[in-house]
Amino acid sequence: MSMVYINIFLAFIMSLMGLLMYRSHLMSSLLCLEGMMLSLFIMMAVAILNNHLTLASMTPIILLVFAACEAALGLSLLVMVSNTYGTDYVQNLNLLQC
Amino acid sequence: FTPLMLTAMFILLLPIIMSNTQLYKNSLYPHYVKTTISYAFIISMIPTMMFISSGQEAVISNWHWLSIQTLKLSLSFKMDYFSTIFIPVALFVTWSIMEFSMWYMHSDPYINRFFKYLLMFLITMMILVTANNLFQLFIGWEGVGIMSFLLIGWWYGRADANTAALQAILYNRIGDVGFIMAMAWFLTNSNAWDFQQIFITQHENLNIPLLGLLLAATGKSAQFGLHPWLPSAMEGPTPVSALLHSSTMVVAGVFLLIRFYPLMEQNKTMQTLTLCLGAITTLFTAICALTQNDIKKIVAFSTSSQLGLMIVTIGINQPYLAFLHICTHAFFKAMLFMCSGSIIHSLNDEQDIRKMGGLYKPMPFTTTSLIIGSLALTGMPFLTGFYSKDLIIETANTSYTNAWALLITLIATSLTAAYSTRIMFFVLLGQPRFNTLNLINENNTHLINSIKRLLIGSIFAGYLISYNIPPTTIPQMTMPYYLKLTALAVTIAGFILALELNLAAKNLKFMYPSSLFKFSNLLGYFPIVMHRLPSKMSLTMSQKSASMLLDMIWLENVFPKSISLFQMKMSTTVSNQKGLVKLYFLSFMITLALSLILLNSHE
Numbered sequence: 186m187s188m189v190y191i192n193i194f195l196a197f198i199m200s201l202m203g204l205l206m207y208r209s210h211l212m213s214s215l216l217c218l219e220g221m222m223l224s225l226f227i228m229m230a231v232a233i234l235n236n237h238l239t240l241a242s243m244t245p246i247i248l249l250v251f252a253a254c255e256a257a258l259g260l261s262l263l264v265m266v267s268n269t270y271g272t273d274y275v276q277n278l279n280l281l282q283c
Numbered sequence: 284f285t286p287l288m289l290t291a292m293f294i295l296l297l298p299i300i301m302s303n304t305q306l307y308k309n310s311l312y313p314h315y316v317k318t319t320i321s322y323a324f325i326i327s328m329i330p331t332m333m334f335i336s337s338g339q340e341a342v343i344s345n346w347h348w349l350s351i352q353t354l355k356l357s358l359s360f361k362m363d364y365f366s367t368i369f370i371p372v373a374l375f376v377t378w379s380i381m382e383f384s385m386w387y388m389h390s391d392p393y394i395n396r397f398f399k400y401l402l403m404f405l406i407t408m409m410i411l412v413t414a415n416n417l418f419q420l421f422i423g424w425e426g427v428g429i430m431s432f433l434l435i436g437w438w439y440g441r442a443d444a445n446t447a448a449l450q451a452i453l454y455n456r457i458g459d460v461g462f463i464m465a466m467a468w469f470l471t472n473s474n475a476w477d478f479q480q481i482f483i484t485q486h487e488n489l490n491i492p493l494l495g496l497l498l499a500a501t502g503k504s505a506q507f508g509l510h511p512w513l514p515s516a517m518e519g520p521t522p523v524s525a526l527l528h529s530s531t532m533v534v535a536g537v538f539l540l541i542r543f544y545p546l547m548e549q550n551k552t553m554q555t556l557t558l559c560l561g562a563i564t565t566l567f568t569a570i571c572a573l574t575q576n577d578i579k580k581i582v583a584f585s586t587s588s589q590l591g592l593m594i595v596t597i598g599i600n601q602p603y604l605a606f607l608h609i610c611t612h613a614f615f616k617a618m619l620f621m622c623s624g625s626i627i628h629s630l631n632d633e634q635d636i637r638k639m640g641g642l643y644k645p646m647p648f649t650t651t652s653l654i655i656g657s658l659a660l661t662g663m664p665f666l667t668g669f670y671s672k673d674l675i676i677e678t679a680n681t682s683y684t685n686a687w688a689l690l691i692t693l694i695a696t697s698l699t700a701a702y703s704t705r706i707m708f709f710v711l712l713g714q715p716r717f718n719t720l721n722l723i724n725e726n727n728t729h730l731i732n733s734i735k736r737l738l739i740g741s742i743f744a745g746y747l748i749s750y751n752i753p754p755t756t757i758p759q760m761t762m763p764y765y766l767k768l769t770a771l772a773v774t775i776a777g778f779i780l781a782l783e784l785n786l787a788a789k790n791l792k793f794m795y796p797s798s799l800f801k802f803s804n805l806l807g808y809f810p811i812v813m814h815r816l817p818s819k820m821s822l823t824m825s826q827k828s829a830s831m832l833l834d835m836i837w838l839e840n841v842f843p844k845s846i847s848l849f850q851m852k853m854s855t856t857v858s859n860q861k862g863l864v865k866l867y868f869l870s871f872m873i874t875l876a877l878s879l880i881l882l883n884s885h886e
Contacts, residue, residue, distance in 0.1 A: 205872035207865070214868075275864050 189231060197224040211266065211273040215259045222252040312395045316402055317381040324374035334367045335751050353474055361415035361478065365541060365606055368752060369412050372610045375740065376617045377405050377526060382733040383621050384522035387628060397437065401526060404430035411535055417466050417476040420539070424462065424503070427535055428455045431527050435519040447515035454512040458502015458536070465495030482545045489546050493553045496543055497560070504536030504590045507564040511810040513587050514571075517579040521624030524579060529586050529616035534609045537593045544602035555685060558598025562688035562695075565591030569698035573705065574803040577634050578623045581706055585660065586616055588695055595692055596675050599682050603755040608671035611745050615659040615667055618737035622653040625730055626710060629723045636706065641715035645723040648731060650711050652738050657703035659741045661774050662696070667745035672696075674758055676770040681759045693773050700777030708785045 200220035207213045230245045232238075267273050346358040360366075381401065388394050407430060411423025428451075436448035468491050469476060473484050500506065505513040516528050527533070540547065540557070547553055565588045572584035589612050596605035626642060626649060627634055643650050655666070662672035676696065679689050796804070805811060 201875075202872065205868040207868075 190228065193224050193228040193231070197221055197228070200224060209274045209276065211263055211275055215256070215263065218259065219252075219256060222248070313381070313385045313398050316398045317378065317385065320374060320378045320381055320405070324371060324378055327370050327374055330362065331367050331371050334362070335753065354470065354476065356416065356418050356476065358419070359415035359477070360413040362413065364753065364755070365538070366413045368610060368748070369606075370409065372613055373405070373408065373412070376613045376737070377401075379733040379736045380522050380526045380617060380621070382729050383525070383624065384520070386727045386729040387522055387624055388520060400430060400434050401522070404434065404527065408535070412538065415478055417469065421462065421466065424459070424535065428452065431516070434523040434527065435516050437519055437523065441518065444518040447512070447518040450515050451512040454509045455502050457509055458499045461495040461498025461502065465492040465499070468492040468495065478542065489550055490552060493543070493547060493550055496539055497553065497557060500536030500540050500594070501560065502536070503539075504533050504594070505587050506560050506591065506594060507567055510564065510568065510587060514580050514583045517577070517583050521579070521620055521627065524583070525617045525620035525624070528583060529613070529620055533586060533590055534593070537590065537597070537605060537609060540594070540597050541602045541606050544597075547597070548600060554598050554600055557594055558685055558688045561591045561594030561598055562691040563591075564588070565595065565695040566691045569695040569702070570803050572702045573698060574800055576637055578626070578636050578706065578710065579620070579634060581702055582616070582619050582623060585699065585702065588699060589616070589660075591695070592672070592675060592692065595679065595688065598688070599679050599684050601675070601678055601756060604671065604675050604678060607748065608675060610748055611667045611671045614737055614740040614744050615656045618652055618734060618741055619656040619660065621734055621737065622649050622656060625649050625734070630717050633717055636709040638716050639710045640713045640717070641711070643711045648734065652734050653711065654707060655738060655741055657707060661700045661703055661778075662770055664771065665746070667741045670745035670749045673770050677762065677767060678759055680766045680769060681762045693769065696770060697773040697777035700774045701781035704778055704781035705785065708782070713789070
């Protein structure tokens with residue numbers, strides 16, 4: 186593969202690492218989720234434009250829409266947790282009560 | 284003829300107009316009002332005599348008031364059989380009542396205003412009686428309603444009086460709805476509010492306006508269903524009760540139905556309805572009167588019962604007899620109220636008959652008039668009540684009518700005798716049960732004169748009126764002897780039964796009231812139920828349907844809240860995880876890395 190793809194793929198792997206390994210704040214994993222979405226978007230747009238796959242030109246926009254929805258969901262979950270505990274420390278999530 | 288009548292009515296207006304002048308502040312104002320009414324009475328006797336001798340009726344229609352598109356309204360007075368005879372009777376009774384209230388309301392600081400209100404009431408009653416079109420009648424109708432409100436709530440500091448006045452207005456209003464419905468029907472179907480035009484044109488189905496008029500009479504004359512305001516109206520001073528709620532205002536409803544007798548003659552349905560309504564009223568109120576303890580309330584229920592009898596008379600298609608009963612009833616009922624007023628005042632405002640007794644010796648004149656009034660009420664032969672009441676019962680017995688209603692009326696007649704005996708027994712006989720320091724004095728000339736006038740009226744007026752009026756409907760002359768004696772027999776039975784029961788139970792211990800007693804004493808539970816239940820139910824239902832049904836249930840609860848509740852319950856039921864999120868993520872990552880490394884060996 187060309188260098189561009191490897192670069193963007195590396196950025197994706199970094200965000201994935203950040204999503205799976207974090208210390209205490211739930212917010213940081215949400216941010217890394219956004220980073221993943223961003224890198225996927227860039228990769229998709231570059232690949233389509235380079236290979237002139239005009240039929241698939243709308244897929245990045247659709248990806249963005251779904252990313253927005255899931256960001257909203259993630260934030261609302263964060264707000265719910267924060268409502269109960271005051272912070273978003275991940276240690277608090279051992280009691281499964283809303 | 285006609286100028287005299289108008290003069291008589293104009294004289295009545297004078298004291299009201301003068302009320303803004305110096306004369307009003309004078310302490311002689313009541314005396315002035317009383318003499319005005321006596322002059323008006325004497326003047327109005329002249330057209331009455333002319334009417335009796337010649338039988339000529341008149342309609343005075345002088346001032347064209349307004350024309351609403353095709354309806355022409357003018358100020359027209361109808362001097363026919365009914366109004367010409369009613370006006371002197373009403374003026375006579377009012378004259379006596381004014382004189383009585385000069386004694387009764389002597390210590391009241393607003394006595395001038397009281398007389399002004401009574402005079403305004405009289406004027407509106409005259410307007411009602413002499414109206415030739417429905418609009419003028421409506422003016423008089425509303426006028427008597429308003430004056431009744433002002434006079435019942437005369438002692439406005441008392442919460443009960445205010446409640447009673449409001450109750451009177453509300454019940455009258457419900458009747459007014461019927462009146463307006465009849466007016467609207469007449470306006471749309473015959474384009475006239477004049478009686479002459481209504482009676483001449485032939486209508487095909489008169490049920491709706493007659494129903495409206497019956498509803499109006501139910502409201503104004505306190506028939507069953509709209510009756511609780513009449514006993515509550517006894518919160519007003521006794522002259523008010525004597526004038527309004529015995530002789531004049533409550534007969535306005537009956538008068539309305541009498542005015543429309545050409546329309547009611549053909550309609551059998553309406554006659555049956557009025558008959559049954561009157562029968563129910565007279566029996567129910569007579570039952571309620573049996574166990575009341577307040578002397579004014581007993582007389583009020585007696586009024587209500589007699590009103591039911593009048594409605595029954597209309598129901599058997601005898602409007603002239605009903606009118607005769609109105610005129611004769613005015614005399615003895617006003618006198619009964621005045622006697623009770625004299626008793627109440629002498630006993631220092633004691634109205635409970637359980638606390639009166641033995642007034643036979645200290646108040647001979649009042650005793651006499653009370654006994655004669657009660658006898659006239661029950662229809663003792665050859666007193667006043669006989670000429671109307673006995674005729675009514677005879678006609679009802681011999682007419683082709685509803686047998687149940689007839690039976691009810693007979694039972695109510697015997698109950699009339701029963702509660703009259705009860706009044707007389709408790710008030711007059713036996714040993715005194717009141718405080719011993721009361722000064723019982725009936726020596727005032729105003730009191731004696733007024734009651735004396737009504738006493739002579741109660742004895743002779745029946746005879747005089749019956750033999751001097753123009754002949755109208757022919758009473759039934761021949762009937763079996765047992766039918767003719769029915770009224771007398773049931774009355775005597777009622778008297779004897781009540782007397783025996785009262786004497787037997789005089790010294791016994793007061794036992795706990797049976798349910799029948801409670802039914803009778805609490806007015807058949809009617810006011811208690813009907814004042815609270817329908818209003819609370821309709822308010823609750825409207826609140827529930829307006830706010831709860833649409834907004835809160837559908838929009839708020841069904842979709843959003845139920846979904847969230849469901850999800851929460853499900854998630855807590857199904858999941859059994861602990862919250863060790865970091866470990867989960869770490870294991871995920873290690874698995875991913877390991878798989879990528881291990882599966883890279885394809886190269």
